[in-house]
Amino acid sequence: MKIATYNVNGVNGRLPVLLRWLETAEPDIVCLQELKAPQEKFPVEAIAAAGYQAIWHGQKSWNGVAILSRVGAPVETRRGLPGDPDDSHSRYIEAAVNGLLIGGLYLPNGNPRPGPKFDYKLRWFDRLIAHAAELIATDMPVILAGDFNVMPTERDVYKPERWLDDALFAPEVRAAYFRLLEQGWTDALRSLHPDETIYTFWDYFRNAFARNAGLRIDHLLLSPPLAARLRRAEVDREVRGWEKTSDHAPVWIELAEQ
Template sequence: MKIATFNINGIKARLPRLLEWLEETRPSVACLQEIKTQDEGFPAADFEKIGYHAIWHGQKSFNGVAILADGTMPIEVQRGLPGERDDDHARYLEAEVFGTRVACIYLPNGNPQPGPKFDYKLRWMERLRARMKAIAAQEVPAIVLGDFNVIPHDCDVWSPTAMADDALMQPESRDSYARLLGDGWTDALATCNPGGGVWTYWDYQAGAWQRDHGFRIDHGLLSPELADRLEACGVDKEHRGREKASDHAPVWFSFRV
């Protein structure tokens, strides 16, 4: 079983690239972020033509998450995180699929910092932690994956100095991420690549892709019940270099059934 995450950066603009990736790599489950479309605009029929069924949580022009499954319909468990009544951002979607709890997230960026956007990011991470604790208490195979907008360590960025003032690398962001791992979740990509140096995002600006100036912000966190079944993981880096690509590359995790 292969579960993947892909910040597609606009599902309508990238649909040909997304369908291409799905057909070439055929993940069992694909979690998407930044679909940037309202619910009624989600192209479910295009995925059904190639055998994928989907659930989604959309929002006009911003955010938005979706879960696709090969040959079966994901069973929705929860959309959105409790704890902040006025938060209407489409950033969280959780489902049961292939006997696994899958939570797809698009964590707030937090820039500029300091400021209200950074404060929102940290509050959102605490709300996520509460939900992950609830999932862990059920002792089910589970994965929380997506764009976390956190660079966990200096080895996860091409230049720590260049990103030092960014919200993605602030001590508070890193501490919040570390607390998730401290609760018993496993950072799968870091486990497979303990030396770091693996990027999942390259900015469109300043020739970042051509110079390989990237960093790792797309993660998959595993419950103990699923971490024991991890076989391999990786980044489909080549897809970042294709025409009209997203600024993220897909990340995948393979498990024993």
């Protein structure tokens, strides 16, 4: 089974890119982030024509997450993280799909740091860690996939010395990521590529993609039952070079069948 995460940076504006990638890559399950579309503007008909059923949590102008599947309808189990009933951001959606539990997430950016946005990022991360602890305790096959907006190590960022004051590389944020992993989650991409320079995001500015001045901020975390089934983990880097594409590239894993 092939499972992917992709920050599309606007699902309607980048729809031709998304549909092209779905056709060529043929993922079975996809978590999307940054839909940048209200609930009623999600392109459900185009997604269905491509062979995918979908659930989504939209928001006008910003945020927004979705789960697509061509291996059975996603059965929604949660919309939004627990712990803050006043949180209006569309950043988390969870569903049972073909024997798996998929949590699709878009963690806050957090800049500028320090400030209210950075404080919100840390609170959101704490809520994710608390919910993830409950998920992993079930011993179910669970995947947490999405744009985490964190580079875990210096290996995950081009010229790390330039990012020391950024919310994506802040010590508190990196520590939160490793607190999450310590629950028993496996970082799929890094697990199979422990020493490689591998990025998932390249800014639109300063010719970043051509220079490979990137960041690894899109992650798929696997609970123990799924980590044992992990066979491949890759980045579809070439998609970042397509016309009118997102500044992220799709990241995907392949799991052995049970």
